[in-house]
Amino acid sequence: MFLSGRDSLHTGDRDHVAAASPDRPLLSGSIWQNVPLATALLWLGLFVVVLICCIALCNGRLIFTLDDPYIHLAVADHIRSGGYGVNASEVSSPSSSIIWPYLLVVTETLHLGAFGPLLINAVAAAATVATFLRILETAGLLAPAQEKPLSFIVALLAILSSSAIALPMTGMEHSLHVWATITTFGGLVEAARGRPPTRMHFVALVLLPLIRFEGAAFALAAIGGFALLGRRRFAGAAAIVILCAFAGYFARMASLGLPLLPSSVLLKSHVAETAYEGTSVVASILRNLGASFQDPTGFRLTLLGLALACAMWPLRVDRGALTVCATVLVAIGAHLAFGQYGWFYRYEVYIVALAVLALLYAVARARTLLSVPQWTAATLASVGLAGLASVGYVSAALETPFASRGIYEQHYQLRRFAQQLYDRPVAVNDLGLVAWRNPNFVLDLWGLGSERVRKAKLAGHYGPDEMAALADQHHVGVAMIYDSWFPKGVPASWKKVAVLHTIPVTGEQGDVDFYITPAAEREVVDSALKVFASTLPARDRLDILAR
16 A cells, blocks of 8 residues: 555656655645545534534533633733733733734634634634645655545544644634744744745744743754755844744833743743742653653653654764654643643643654655655554544543533633622632633632742742731632632631532542631622522532521
């Protein structure tokens, strides 16, 4: 089924030689007309089905699979009004991205609501799949008509390895990050072919670290790769723009009295926190490496890196392709050392998609350098490993409708209680829907939306006394929290009045505990809880505790 470039030279199959040559322009033949079109239709059909299922399970509402995207939407709203954070009266830096909240400012200005990030993500996912296939077609992997089965398998991998079905429904910036990663790789491929990278490649390269901070690793590696491939002006210009963007962001954070890195990065990344606070970075990196090797996704990423290194051996005579692959290896190593995994299959998706694409690209480039058995074995092994690495994203796609329902049944209901029934300042530990478009103060007891909480946790003296002081300061009457997140307990002056029981998928806990503080008006709280209990979804239950 699979023929090598070497055999095509012997047989004189001119069409095959032309397709296998990595230096020919993009094809306009039947494969490009069929495989990418079929892939686009398949992705669109699957995505629409998943979207419809999500809306149907959420009582006709568009609800993302995570609560986090609503933090970005809240930040975007406050940027529009001249602030920064989730509350109008205090600044905070809960967003995990520099540029994502500003993109959402545009969609919020257009009053798109949750459809804003969904639209951006869907376009980014479709563009990622198309770019993925164009790169491999250029490399010669999708060309021969007799290899349609391989072409369609690779096309399916383009959808799965980039999580193009599930990732847009997270509502986060990851779909755009994957697009920027794959497009930057495409620019490196063009440079390796002796062609100038385009403006789109420049935009993608500059956006990499601005969309996600972990994108800085591949951005730095890519800048070096472009320089080695003779595109020094391109690399230098991208480096200058990135530095200017970071300088502007850091200046803005400093002017607000906020840390240079977002609270979400400092709280969730132990390496970033220790580096920022000046403690033992080396030990944190070693721990992160160990965690990467133990994590199933991290282990599969390691296998992809090793396979890519092996695939580079036949390419040692091809300096351009070798440079492209080496750039990806650097990015893989950086994620193993500094990156994270999980959180509904999203933290590592950019590097997995990149590793899969780079491996298939390396195999395609080695086509003319290997015999038929060698190339067939390499192709089968690479496709198999790419499929193994994509298994988690199949699970994500299948779980997506139920994850949306989980957010609807817990976080959306908490939002409804806080904004429609109680309509006063509240405290939470899982920030998101409760804060978005809430005119009242929302106290974040976990620290993403509160610098005072984050600093107290870092100093090691965060506990019931600090929680009580913050609640009093902001006139918080009700706290809706997970008890297990507070090992030191809650303030003695708080009284538990209810427990909301839900069935989580991406939520951290199923049970949410309701407390009243000394600032609460008990009659108002009791009335709101009674209405709340009678209007919950069928699978939810609110236990109101006796006085």
